[in-house]
Amino acid sequence: MSTKLYCVPARLSADRESLALALVTPARRARGAQIKQPQDRLHCLLAGLLLRAVLGVTGDHQLQAGPWGKPSLTAGAPCFNLAHSGDWVLLGVGDRPLGVDVERLRTISPALARRQFSPAEQAWAEGDPARLLALWTARESVMKATGRGITLAPEDLEIVLGPDGPETALADGRPWFLHRGALGDHPWCLADTDPDRPVLRMPDPADLLAVSPGGLD
Numbered sequence: 001m002s003t004k005l006y007c008v009p010a011r012l013s014a015d016r017e018s019l020a021l022a023l024v025t026p027a028r029r030a031r032g033a034q035i036k037q038p039q040d041r042l043h044c045l046l047a048g049l050l051l052r053a054v055l056g057v058t059g060d061h062q063l064q065a066g067p068w069g070k071p072s073l074t075a076g077a078p079c080f081n082l083a084h085s086g087d088w089v090l091l092g093v094g095d096r097p098l099g100v101d102v103e104r105l106r107t108i109s110p111a112l113a114r115r116q117f118s119p120a121e122q123a124w125a126e127g128d129p130a131r132l133l134a135l136w137t138a139r140e141s142v143m144k145a146t147g148r149g150i151t152l153a154p155e156d157l158e159i160v161l162g163p164d165g166p167e168t169a170l171a172d173g174r175p176w177f178l179h180r181g182a183l184g185d186h187p188w189c190l191a192d193t194d195p196d197r198p199v200l201r202m203p204d205p206a207d208l209l210a211v212s213p214g215g216l217d
Helices: 014-023 026-034 038-055 110-116 119-125 129-146 205-210
Strands: 004-009 063-065 071-073 079-085 088-094 098-102 158-162 165-171 174-183 186-192 199-201
Touching: 004 038, 004 186, 004 205, 014 026, 014 038, 014 205, 026 038, 038 079, 038 088, 038 205, 071 079, 079 129, 088 098, 088 186, 098 129, 110 119, 110 129, 119 129, 119 158, 129 158, 129 165, 129 174, 129 186
Parallel strands: 004 199, 079 098
Antiparallel strands: 004 088, 063 071, 079 088, 098 186, 158 165, 165 174, 174 186
16 A cells, blocks of 8 residues: 555644544543643644544554554554644554654754764754754654664664755664655654655544544545
8 A cells, every 4th residue: 555644734623622532542532631731632632533534543452552652553554653743743654664753843952963963964954953853853753663762772773865855764674765745834754665755645624523433545
């Protein structure tokens, strides 16, 4: 199957938020009810709605966590990964391991850049916030794709730079293709072993509430 990337704007009216709470899994419902910050709560609920609409996840028994906490379907396939930041919630779905990251445009401090990025990456970025964030999303997506997350040390992840920035990566004993884009001022990156770019889907939040479980293409 072609890798798909579902991108949903983080907006939901109060009445629809109540409906969302009723549709997501019990564990996510409990988590969402405890989140005080409205935007964080929206991220949580929309992620749950995406899992329901795209993958048919309606119960906690359908999900499991890997050794380092990466969620997956107990049925085994397809593979998926979630990301959210600012105005967007993303879900990547494919038939092989993948990771996705999205970030609102922000400043990465020089100290953080030195800790996280190789000398070659820092030289390419030249301190530019957009380039630094391109590196950040690339690294985060690969870390998530491997399932290792923050346990994957920066020196164990090599980003291969092309003329326009990160193109591929080497980590966890395999190469990863880095597919990048932007949603307004929110750059994103999806890492997987498929050289073809993911197919983008841009459903409205209302679509996630109306569709039956697993009914969203």
